[in-house]
Amino acid sequence: MTLHNVLDFAKEVMNQSINDGDIAIDATAGKGSDTLFLARRVGESGKVYSFDIQKEALDQTSQLLHHHQLDNRVTLFQQGHEQANSLIPVEEQARLKTVVFNLGYLPGGNKQITTQTNTTVQAVSDFLDMLPSGGLLVVVVYHGHEEGKKEKEALETYSTQLNQQQVQVLRYEFVNQVNRPPFLLLFQKR
Ligand code: SAM
Structure with missing residues (x-):
């Protein structure tokens, strides 16, 4: 048995959570790799909603989906994930199975444009x-940069005070790696 790295473990958990026909959300589309993963997983009858505030990110996501001929399963929103409530049709929310956040900035993009503590906690x-x-909510927390440190602390405070009868929260983290590696928070609704 091999211990998965954080991103592989997140994929493994999402893989088990999602079935054909489900709805899934990528709250931080970035270059689109999570959106592509979700689009494959929900199958032809499923649907993915993806959010990013940067056009550059959504262009990359769109190209990736087009390349894999999966654009028809995905709706892209150039909106903050904190707006999702008003954008996901209520009748589809009941079929929602998984939400994923990869916090931080767009790889290869402007490092000043990053997810923000208040809107991240609001959206979660x-x-x-x-x-x-x-339903499952997956957050990959990168805390090697300034805003990431604040997000980490706010999410720790937020998640530890959640009622365990309503939400289970699991933390997956390697504790002896150098350079503040990302960790995972997995939330499951009871
Ligand atoms: N999962 C992505 C991938 O597979 O490439 C990486 C995501 S990247 C670490 C974080 C993304 O969050 C950036 O592209 C950034 O523009 C986006 N972002 C920042 N604030 C946001 C917000 N309020 N709502 C949605 N996306 C946001």
């Missing part, structure tokens, strides 16, 4: 309200 809270029982 909104998605947890939206998710039906059994």
Whole structure:
């Protein structure tokens, strides 16, 4: 048995959580690799909603989906994930199975444009309200940069005070790696 790195473990968990026909959300589209993964996983009858505030990110995501002929399963929003509540049709929220966040900045992009503590916590809270029982929310926390440190602390505070009867929270982290590696927070609605 091999211990998965954080990103592989996140994929493994999402893989088990999602079935054909489900709805999934990529809250931080970036270059599109998570959106592509979700689009494959939900199958022909499923649907993915992806958010990013940067056109550059959504252009890259769009190209990747087009290359794999999966654009028809994905709706891209150039909007902050904190707006999701008003953008995901209510009737589809019941089919929502998985939400993923990869926090931080666009790889290869402007490092000043990064996810922000307040909107990240707001969006996590909104998605947890939206998710039906059994639904999964995955957050990859990068805390090697200034805003990332604040997000880490805010998410730790937020997640540890959640009622365990309503949401289970698991942290997956290698504790002896150098250079502040990312860790995972997995939230599951009960
Ligand atoms: N999962 C992506 C991938 O596979 O390439 C990487 C995501 S990257 C680490 C973080 C992304 O979050 C950036 O592209 C950034 O523009 C985006 N972002 C920042 N604030 C956001 C917000 N409020 N809502 C949605 N996306 C946001």
